[in-house]
Amino acid sequence: MSALSLLPARRPVPGVFVALTLTLAIGWLVVLLDGGQLFNQSTTVSLLHVAAGLGLVAVGQTLVILGGSLDLSVAYVISLSTLVAAETMNGSDGAVLPAIGLVLAVSAGIGLFNGLLVTKLRVNAFIATLGVGLLLKGYLDNGYDGPAGTTAPSLVQSLGYQRVGPVPVSFLLLVAVTAAAWFALSRTRFGHHLIAVGGDPEVARLSGVRNDRVLVTAHMLCSMCAGLAGIYLASRLGSGAPRVGTEGLYDLESIAAVVIGGTALAGGRGGVVGTVGGVLLLASIDAIFNQLEVDAFFKQVIRGAIIIAAVAVYARRAMRKAA
Amino acid sequence: MSDPRPVPLLTLRGIGKSFLGVRVLDGVDLDVAPGEVHAVVGENGAGKSTLMKIVSGGYTPDEGTVEFAGEPRTFRGPRDAQRAGVGIIHQEFNLLPERTVAENVYLGHEPVRRGLVDRRGMLDRTRQLLASIGETALPADARVGQLGVAQQQVVEIAKALALDARLLIMDEPTAALADHEVELLYGLVRRLQERGIGLLYVSHRLAEVFDLSGRITVLKDGRRVTTVDTADATADELVRHMVGRELSSYYPDRADADDPGPVRLSVRDAGNRKLRGVSLELRAGQVLGIGGLQGSGRSALARALFGVSPFSTGEVTLAGKPVRLRSPRAAMRAGIAYVTEDRKAEGIVPRQSVLDNALLASRAVFAARSGHAARTERVRELLAAVEVRAAGDDQEIRFLSGGNQQKVVLARWLALNPRILLFDEPTRGIDVGAKSAIHNLIRRLAQDGAAVLMISSDLPELLGMSDRIVVMRDGRIAGELPAGATEEDVMALAVGTVREAAA
Numbered sequence: 127m128s129a130l131s132l133l134p135a136r137r138p139v140p141g142v143f144v145a146l147t148l149t150l151a152i153g154w155l156v157v158l159l160d161g162g163q164l165f166n167q168s169t170t171v172s173l174l175h176v177a178a179g180l181g182l183v184a185v186g187q188t189l190v191i192l193g194g195s196l197d198l199s200v201a202y203v204i205s206l207s208t209l210v211a212a213e214t215m216n217g218s219d220g221a222v223l224p225a226i227g228l229v230l231a232v233s234a235g236i237g238l239f240n241g242l243l244v245t246k247l248r249v250n251a252f253i254a255t256l257g258v259g260l261l262l263k264g265y266l267d268n269g270y271d272g273p274a275g276t277t278a279p280s281l282v283q284s285l286g287y288q289r290v291g292p293v294p295v296s297f298l299l300l301v302a303v304t305a306a307a308w309f310a311l312s313r314t315r316f317g318h319h320l321i322a323v324g325g326d327p328e329v330a331r332l333s334g335v336r337n338d339r340v341l342v343t344a345h346m347l348c349s350m351c352a353g354l355a356g357i358y359l360a361s362r363l364g365s366g367a368p369r370v371g372t373e374g375l376y377d378l379e380s381i382a383a384v385v386i387g388g389t390a391l392a393g394g395r396g397g398v399v400g401t402v403g404g405v406l407l408l409a410s411i412d413a414i415f416n417q418l419e420v421d422a423f424f425k426q427v428i429r430g431a432i433i434i435a436a437v438a439v440y441a442r443r444a445m446r447k448a449a
Numbered sequence: 450m451s452d453p454r455p456v457p458l459l460t461l462r463g464i465g466k467s468f469l470g471v472r473v474l475d476g477v478d479l480d481v482a483p484g485e486v487h488a489v490v491g492e493n494g495a496g497k498s499t500l501m502k503i504v505s506g507g508y509t510p511d512e513g514t515v516e517f518a519g520e521p522r523t524f525r526g527p528r529d530a531q532r533a534g535v536g537i538i539h540q541e542f543n544l545l546p547e548r549t550v551a552e553n554v555y556l557g558h559e560p561v562r563r564g565l566v567d568r569r570g571m572l573d574r575t576r577q578l579l580a581s582i583g584e585t586a587l588p589a590d591a592r593v594g595q596l597g598v599a600q601q602q603v604v605e606i607a608k609a610l611a612l613d614a615r616l617l618i619m620d621e622p623t624a625a626l627a628d629h630e631v632e633l634l635y636g637l638v639r640r641l642q643e644r645g646i647g648l649l650y651v652s653h654r655l656a657e658v659f660d661l662s663g664r665i666t667v668l669k670d671g672r673r674v675t676t677v678d679t680a681d682a683t684a685d686e687l688v689r690h691m692v693g694r695e696l697s698s699y700y701p702d703r704a705d706a707d708d709p710g711p712v713r714l715s716v717r718d719a720g721n722r723k724l725r726g727v728s729l730e731l732r733a734g735q736v737l738g739i740g741g742l743q744g745s746g747r748s749a750l751a752r753a754l755f756g757v758s759p760f761s762t763g764e765v766t767l768a769g770k771p772v773r774l775r776s777p778r779a780a781m782r783a784g785i786a787y788v789t790e791d792r793k794a795e796g797i798v799p800r801q802s803v804l805d806n807a808l809l810a811s812r813a814v815f816a817a818r819s820g821h822a823a824r825t826e827r828v829r830e831l832l833a834a835v836e837v838r839a840a841g842d843d844q845e846i847r848f849l850s851g852g853n854q855q856k857v858v859l860a861r862w863l864a865l866n867p868r869i870l871l872f873d874e875p876t877r878g879i880d881v882g883a884k885s886a887i888h889n890l891i892r893r894l895a896q897d898g899a900a901v902l903m904i905s906s907d908l909p910e911l912l913g914m915s916d917r918i919v920v921m922r923d924g925r926i927a928g929e930l931p932a933g934a935t936e937e938d939v940m941a942l943a944v945g946t947v948r949e950a951a952a
């Protein structure tokens with residue numbers, strides 16, 4: 127047999143980190159030529175803030191995508207969570223913990239509902255989570271015209287603005303959540319089963335995996351990550367914001383970050399570390415364009431091009447592997 | 450009547466199962482004692498795999514009772530069955546190509562320590578399992594997608610063994626194995642038997658059934674025809690029960706050796722990463738058999754000729770003209786068709802109909818409109834000729850039995866009306882009746898002027914069908930044999946006990 131077929135499976139560093147390094151190097155140079163400075167304190171801090179918000183959602187999104195599903199309701203879950211958090215706290219530091227608990231419970235409930243639609247009623251994940259998202263949108267549009275509630279000052283100070291050097295506390299939260307998700311995927315039965323369900327549901331079932339349970343759990347975790355992102359945004363904004371999730375395009379951007387990070391949209395292959403790379407890449411592009419004061423339309427075009435390029439690169443790789 | 454056998458481990462009574470109103474199993478009785486190997490045989494689509502999936506919890510029966518270890522059981526799912534001690538080696542591979550061998554072997558019951566998956570322990574135990582079946586060369590941390598078919602089959606076996614089952618079902622475990630691995634499997638079956646494990650063994654290879662089993666049950670059209678003690682049975686009798694008619698055991702007549710057809714394709718001193726110095730000729734009207742062990746480069750040769758992993762050195766001429774076959778599409782346009790050995794992975798589009806699957810290659814190669822009706826007609830004839838059993842040709846192919854899926858893939862390539870045909874294990878997993886239909890079909894194609902290359906690990910088939918035999922070893926051609934060679938001649942070249950014979 128050829129030696130090739132006997133190589134142990136390497137889990138290579140996703141190519142997204144190469145792309146990230148290149149982007150930062152080129153961006154640094156271009157900004158420099160433009161007379162600016164890419165890596166000063168304030169740009170770095172704001173880059174990491176953007177990454178923290180998107181990252182929390184995208185890590186959750188990675189879980190459902192790995193399992194062969196998808197969550198389009200995250201943007202609305204985020205908006206709802208900012209409101210639940212800010213209104214429960216109502217400016218009182220004493221209510222921080224109950225508020226966080228309530229947000230997590232509400233978002234877990236939405237995730238449970240998504241998961242049951244996808245598994246028990248066998249509604250296509252795209253349609254099911256879009257539908258749930260629209261339900262939430264109806265509730266938000268009906269009940270709120272603008273910001274509501276007040277986030278507790280202690281939370282605004284800590285999660286919203288506190289830093290360790292140039293690194294915001296919120297980014298440290300993202301690091302912790304990512305580490306937890308990585309650990310769950312590689313070291314727990316749930317993680318192994320989730321990847322199996324995404325890889326081939328029939329193989330998983332015949333191997334004794336309880337597919338439905340696994341997928342429902344993933345949906346709950348995904349929604350709870352969106353809930354955390356909501357808490358973070360509430361602490362940034364100081365109040366609940368009924369449209370912050372959709373205006374930030376958290377649904378599509380989170381999926382884009384997952385795909386750029388090398389996770390297969392069909393499920394079964396990938397991981398959260400790559401996703402964080404994807405998030406940082408998207409946030410860096412934002413930062414660079416902000417520095418260069420490029421217009422918003424052109425920025426979107428470039429992001430679109432990057433997403434397509436990433437998917438094309440991964441597709442080619444998959445083809446080479448199959449050959 | 451006194452029964453010398455101990456209390457059965459498994460008893461099935463009156464098992465019935467229908468899919469979408471089509472009755473697939475009807476009143477099947479069967480029992481397995483501890484330490485017994487009970488073989489189940491029958492044509493493609495007879496219901497063997499369905500029955501096995503009922504025992505292992507993959508399907509629930511519509512009628513009848515399952516008794517396991519003396520208690521009536523209804524397994525609510527594979528997990529239930531596994532817990533109770535039933536393991537199965539599926540006919541179709543149940544592996545995740547993106548995961549490692551160890552992750553696949555322990556999927557669904559990963560060893561845990563303090564609540565976490567014990568990865569080191571999982572790797573160690575997988576290595577031990579692989580060693581216990583004599584496979585030490587297979588790394589436990591290799592990605593399954595990188596492995597060849599035979600190695601994947603070994604992983605599938607290890608996966609079933611990891612369950613420590615009391616009843617182990619093997620649904621065509623040797624379909625993808627080479628001879629020396631079949632020997633390892635024999636050893637394994639005997640050891641399991643000594644440990645008092647009951648085995649259900651499904652195979653189309655009657656030799657294995659006679660070697661291994663104590664009793665044989667024949668299924669036909671979802672019904673149990675008979676159960677016999679292997680010691681009292683003969684192959685002819687079994688075949689008659691399976692097919693319902695007598696079968697001639699003869700291969701179709703060979704081509705006239707004195708009047709060889711023109712050379713269709715010739716390869717001179719060609720090589721690539723897996724092959725070196727390959728020279729051979731394919732002649733119109735002839736079947737060139739390719740023998741050799743698993744991994745000797747037989748499939749690599751077919752893949753090179755079909756442009757999947759093309760030759761990088763040497764030259765290929767088609768009807769006298771030099772050509773470069775750089776892609777399967779180029780090869781197809783040059784009139785070459787390739788029936789792969791791994792028909793599950795490379796062969797079918799599971800959710801499309803039987804007819805669409807059979808038309809896949811024709812549609813890809815020919816312009817959309819011209820001759821559409823005629824081609825559909827020809828495909829229908831071919832599907833009938835290879836004896837495909839389906840509810841209709843609009844049925845989704847994933848609902849066909851394993852053997853019937855393979856026949857559809859076969860029909861697909863024949864529909865191209867190719868001048869050069871490459872077959873990789875054309876009758877693997879195909880029942881005895883359809884096997885001879887396929888042999889006749891191959892011979893008829895040759896008589897109509899096609900040049901055929903046929904890779905086969907089935908020595909009687911290789912010897913019976915080939916006009917010439919080329920034997921490969923280590924990516925080279927070890928020698929060429931004329932029609933009338935013996936099994937010993939082929940094996941001697943394949944393992945290299947003689948110096949390169951006259952080529």
Ligand SMILES: Nc1ncnc2c1ncn2[C@@H]1O[C@H](COP(=O)(O)OP(=O)(O)OP(=O)(O)O)[C@@H](O)[C@H]1O
Pocket residue numbers: 468469473491492493494495496497498499500540838839840848849850851852853878880
């Ligand atoms: N899920 C399904 N839906 C519909 N029909 C099915 C399904 N599974 C199997 N069948 C049908 O049941 C019949 C028996 O199939 P089964 O796979 O049990 O045959 P088999 O004896 O194992 O054949 P082979 O030798 O080809 O493996 C076939 O006609 C097949 O088309």
Ligand SMILES: [Mg+2]
Pocket residue numbers: 497498499540620850851852
């Ligand atoms: Mg079968």
